[in-house]
Every structure is written in structure tokens, then in C-alpha cells.
Amino acid sequence: MLSQNYIYYRDHKNWLKKNLNSKTCFIYIGLKKKTKIGVIIYKTNNLFLNADVSITIHENFRNKGLSARFLKKSIDKFKKDYIFNINLIAVIKNKNIKSLRIFKKNGFNTYSKKKDLVYLKKVQKINKEKKIGLIIQARQTSKRLPNKVLKKIKGHSIIEILLSRLIRSKEINLLIVAIPDNKKNDKLYRHLKNLYVEIYRGSEQNVLKRYYETAKFYNLKSIVRITSDCPLLNYKILDRGIKLYNKYRPAYLSNTLPRSTPRGFSIEIINFKALEESYFKANKNYQKEHVNYYIIENSNFKKINFLYKNSMFSKKNFSVDTKTDYNRVSKVFNKFYPNFHFDLNDINKIKNISKLWKKNY
Numbered sequence: 001m002l003s004q005n006y007i008y009y010r011d012h013k014n015w016l017k018k019n020l021n022s023k024t025c026f027i028y029i030g031l032k033k034k035t036k037i038g039v040i041i042y043k044t045n046n047l048f049l050n051a052d053v054s055i056t057i058h059e060n061f062r063n064k065g066l067s068a069r070f071l072k073k074s075i076d077k078f079k080k081d082y083i084f085n086i087n088l089i090a091v092i093k094n095k096n097i098k099s100l101r102i103f104k105k106n107g108f109n110t111y112s113k114k115k116d117l118v119y120l121k122k123v124q125k126i127n128k129e130k131k132i133g134l135i136i137q138a139r140q141t142s143k144r145l146p147n148k149v150l151k152k153i154k155g156h157s158i159i160e161i162l163l164s165r166l167i168r169s170k171e172i173n174l175l176i177v178a179i180p181d182n183k184k185n186d187k188l189y190r191h192l193k194n195l196y197v198e199i200y201r202g203s204e205q206n207v208l209k210r211y212y213e214t215a216k217f218y219n220l221k222s223i224v225r226i227t228s229d230c231p232l233l234n235y236k237i238l239d240r241g242i243k244l245y246n247k248y249r250p251a252y253l254s255n256t257l258p259r260s261t262p263r264g265f266s267i268e269i270i271n272f273k274a275l276e277e278s279y280f281k282a283n284k285n286y287q288k289e290h291v292n293y294y295i296i297e298n299s300n301f302k303k304i305n306f307l308y309k310n311s312m313f314s315k316k317n318f319s320v321d322t323k324t325d326y327n328r329v330s331k332v333f334n335k336f337y338p339n340f341h342f343d344l345n346d347i348n349k350i351k352n353i354s355k356l357w358k359k360n361y
Contacts, residue, residue, distance in 0.1 A: 019043075024043065024044045024045075024046070024048075025041065025042070025043050025044070026041070026042040026043075026044075026051075026078055026081060026082065027039060027040075027041050027042075028040045028041075028042075028074045028077060028078070030057075030066070030070040030073075030074075032061070032066065036058070037057060037058055037061040037066055037070070038055065038056050038057035038058055038061065038066075038067075038070060039055075039056050040053065040054070040055045040056075040070065040071060040074040041053070041054050041055075042074075042078050042082075042088075044082075044086065046338070046340075047156065047160065047161070047163075047164035047340055048084070048086060048164060048167075048168075048340070048341075049086065049087060049160070049163055049164040049167055049195060049196075050086065050087040050088075050089050050195070050196050051078075051082075051086050051087065051088055051089065052089050052090070052091065053071075053088050053089065053090045053103075053122075054090070055067060055070070055071055055074075055099075055102070057070070067098075067099075067102045068102045068105045068106060071102060071103070071106050072106050075088070075106065075122075084167070084168040084170075085124075085167050085168060085169065085170075085173055086167065087121060087122070087167070087196050087197075088108070088121070088122035089111075089119065089120065089121055089122075089196055090103050090108055090119075090120040091117055091118070091119055091120070092117070092118050092120065093116055093117060093118070094113065094116055094117065094118045095116070100118060100120075103120050104120070106122075107122055107123045108120040108121060108122050108123070109121060109123055111196060112193060119196075121196055124173045124174055125173065126173060126174050130221065130222065130246065131219060131220050131221040131222065132171070132172055132174075132220065132221065132222040132223070132224065132242065132269075133172060133174040133175070133176060133215070133218055133220040133222075133223060133224070134166060134169070134172050134174065134175045134176065134223075134224040134226060134238070135176050135177075135178050135200075135211060135214050135215065135223055135224065135225060135226070136159075136162065136163075136166075136175070136176070136177045136178065136226045136227070136228050137177075137178050137179075137207055137210065137211070137225070137226075137227055137228060137291075138159055138177050138178070138179050138188060138227075138228035139179060139180050139185055139188070139204060139228075140184055140185050140187060140188050141180070141184050141185070141204070142229075142321075144321055144322050145320065145321060145322055145323060145325075145326065147187075148229060148320050148321075148326065149188065149228045149229070150187065150188060150191060151320075151326060153231070153329070153330045153333050153334070154333065154334065154337050154338075157191065158228070158229070158231045158320060159177070159188075159191070159192070159228050159231075160191075160195060161231040161333070161340065162226075162228060162230060162231045162233065163175065163177075163195060163197060164340055164341075165231070165232075165233060165234050165235060165340065165341060166226065166233065166234075166235050166238060167235075168235040168341065169235040169238050169239055169242075170235075170239055171238070171239045171242035171243065171246075172224065172238075172242065174198070174218065174220075175197060175198065176197070176198040176199070176200055176214055176218060177192055177197055177198070177199050177200075177228070178199075178200045178201075178202060178210050178211060178214045179192070179199065179200075179201055179202075180201065180202070180203065180204030180210075181201035181202055181203070181204075182204060185201075185204075189201070198218075200213070200214040200217060200218075202214065205288070205289060206288045206289070207288070207289055207290065207291055208275075208278060208279055208282060208287065208288045208289075208290075208291050208294075209279060209288065211223065211225065211275060211291050212275055212276060212278075212279040215272055215275060216272075220272055221271070221272050222245070222269060222270065222271055222272060223269070223270045223272065223275060224238065224241075224242065224267070224268070224269050225268040225269070225270060225291055225292070226238075226266075226267070226268075227266070227319070229264075229319045229320040229321060230264045230265065230266065230318070230319050230320075231264075231320065231329060231333070232264055232265070232318050232329060232332060232333070232344075232347065233264065233265050233266075233267075234265075234341070234342070234343040234344060236343050236344075237255070237261065237265060237267055237308060237343075237344065238267055240306065240308070241253060241254075241255060241267040241269060241306055242269065244304065244306045245269045245304070248304055249271075250271070250301075250302040250303055250304040251270070251271045251273070251274035251295065251301035251302045251303065252268070252269070252270055252271070252274060252292070252295045252296070252301055252302070252303045252304070253267075253268070253269040253303070253304045253305070253306060254266070254267060254268045254269070254292070254303075254305060254306075255267050255305065255306050255307070255308055256268070256305070257296070257303070257305045258305065259315070260305075260306075260307040260308045261308045261344065262315070262316040262317060262318045262344075263316070263317040263318060263319045264317060264318030264319035264320075264329070265308075265318065265344060267306075268291075268292055270291070270292070270295065274295055274301055275291075277294075278291070278294040278295055281294065282294040308344070316357065318332070318347075328356045328357070331356060332347060332350070332356070335350060
């Protein structure tokens with residue numbers, strides 16, 4: 001992240017010593033004929049959702065076309081060192097035309113602008129053959145628990161925790177949050193913008209339309225559907241479902257018919273053609289409010305269910321629909337914190353986990 005304050009040598013030395021062995025900071029030194037020309041730093045946040053990228057070239061090697069090449073090589077190296085997906089972000093002063101040009105040459109596009117700063121985000125490449133994207137539906141206007149996706153656990157919003165747990169997927173690299181296009185959800189929109197995620201705004205009540213328009217806008221061939229009230233959902237279940245989907249190529253795949261995981265761990269994958277047919281032919285309100293109903297109710301679609309053989313409590317609920325659910329999920333999350341990337345197998349090992357469904361626990 002861009003620092004506009006003067007940094008003293010002593011402070012910089014202490015920072016470097018602290019981060020050389022850090023799991024959240026990657027430092028690369030550029031060499032030309034064994035001479036050090038500069039440094040590039042990738043600093044991840046605590047949730048490993050984004051990494052801030054900064055580059056410094058020694059004044060003796062500036063204006064020689066080395067920066068863009070150094071940045072490209074460092075990105076390739078970082079992808080090997082950090083095996084999971086992560087958003088790469090650069091913050092540059094809008095007057096720094098040369099730096100802006102260097103990052104844009106390496107696939108960074110302008111994400112937003114604030115005052116005199118430009119926020120750039122590395123464009124994720126999509127597999128042209130599969131074009132499978134993950135769309136999370138979210139809104140602030142839940143009747144049972146309003147603003148639930150913005151409620152915090154250990155200082156992080158529910159939607160933020162979910163995003164950090166799913167971005168690690170090795171089977172997708174495009175993650176979109178589809179939210180209603182109205183003033184009631186503007187706060188959610190601003191929160192998501194600060195997380196540097198892709199956002200699509202559409203109909204609030206007709207969620208099927210929102211999904212169809214999002215998938216069409218991003219030119220997806222297949223869509224993973226996730227709801228935002230499932231912060232404990234982990235990418236491992238997601239990737240297992242996608243691999244099975246890619247093998248058999250059904251119109252619809254889920255782990256809910258019959259359910260083999262608790263609520264809060266549901267995965268649905270929909271072929272775009274099936275989604276498109278649903279959008280044009282669904283004529284009942286509940287079919288428009290719930291994306292999957294038209295497909296589930298029609299035998300013409302090829303449907304597959306995948307089992308997740310691990311859970312003794314598949315009938316339990318880990319989604320956040322009420323204040324009681326929120327308290328339960330918070331207790332689970334707190335047992336693992338600061339580890340954000342535990343999975344369902346880890347949850348299954350919690351002693352006396354059934355107590356979480358007892359009153360006054």
C-alpha cells in the first residue's frame with residue numbers, strides 16, 4: 001500500500017527484519033548481472049483476500065525499461081510461492097504516469113479512484129473453455145436478520161470471511177458478488193468496493209434475473225451459486241463439486257439432493273443454458289426468487305448430487321438466518337481464530353459440538 005509519510009531508516013530496517021520471515025509478506029529483489037536494481041513487495045492482508053503490490057527501482061536503473069519486466073517476473077514468482085488465488089492491488093498517485101503505465105502493461109486495470117490516488121487491480125484470466133465463475137448473492141434487507149452480511153466476527157464482516165475462504169479455490173478464478181441495485185444496499189456496495197471484489201447490481205426480488213444478467217455480463221458458461229449467509233463454507237468442498245461437474249457436465253449439480261452437509265455448506269453449479277432457460281420460462285414468483293427451483297422441478301435437466309462423506313450432523317444449520325445462528329457461527333469461528341481457513345472436517349472434530357444447538361449455551 002502506498003505510504004505518503006517519510007520513512008526513517010531505522011523504522012524501515014525494523015520493518016524489513018520483521019517481515020523477512022513473515023507468511024503475509026513476500027519480498028523480491030531484482031538483479032541485473034548480479035547487481036541489485038530494486039525491490040518488489042507483496043503484502044497480504046490478514047484474510048489473504050488481497051495483496052498490495054509496491055515496486056521501488058534504484059535511481060541508477062530508472063527509465064531503462066526494467067520496471068515492467070521486473071514486475072512481470074515477480075508476479076510469476078509470487079504465483080508459484082503463493083499457491084492460492086489472491087487479488088493483486090496497486091495504489092498509485094494519479095500523477096505518476098510512468099508507474100501507472102508499468103502496472104497496466106502487466107494486466108492491472110483501474111478499479112477505483114479516491115482523491116489523488118488510483119487503485120489498480122490485476123485482471124484474473126478465465127479458462128476460455130470452462131468459463132466457470134462463482135456468483136455470491138447478497139443483500140442487506142434480510143427480514144429475519146437485517147444487515148446480516150455486514151455483521152462482524154472478530155472484526156471482519158460475514159461476507160468478507162466468506163470471500164476469503166472461497167477465493168482460495170483452485171478451480172475458479174472469477175468471483176462475483178451479485179447485490180440488489182437500490183439505495184438500501186449502497187452500504188454493502190461500498191463495503192465490497194473496499195474489498196476489491198467484482199460486483200454486479202440487479203433486481204432484488206427476482207434473484208434468478210440477477211444471476212442470469214451477472215452470468216451473461218461476464219460471459220460465463222457455468223455458474224457456481226453460493227449464498228452470502230454461509231461464512232463457514234470452505235473452498236475444498238467447492239473444488240470437489242466443480243471437479244465432479246467438469247467430469248460429467250450436467251445441467252445442475254448440488255450437494256443438497258439429498259443433503260450430505262449441514263446447511264451453510266451448500267454448493268450448486270448450474271450450466272448457463274439451464275440458467276437461461278430458467279430465466280425465460282420460469283413464471284412463478286418463488287421460481288424467480290429462488291434460482292434453482294425451476295431446474296429442480298423439471299425432469300428434462302440432467303442433475304447430479306455429490307456426497308460429502310464426513311459429517312455426522314448433516315441436518316444441523318451453520319448458515320446465518322437469525323441472531324441465534326449468528327451466535328452459533330461466531331462460536332465456531334472463534335474456536336479456530338486467527339486461522340481463517342479451517343474446513344468442515346475440522347469443525348466435525350470440535351468436542352461436544354451438539355451443544356451449540358442447545359438453548360443458553
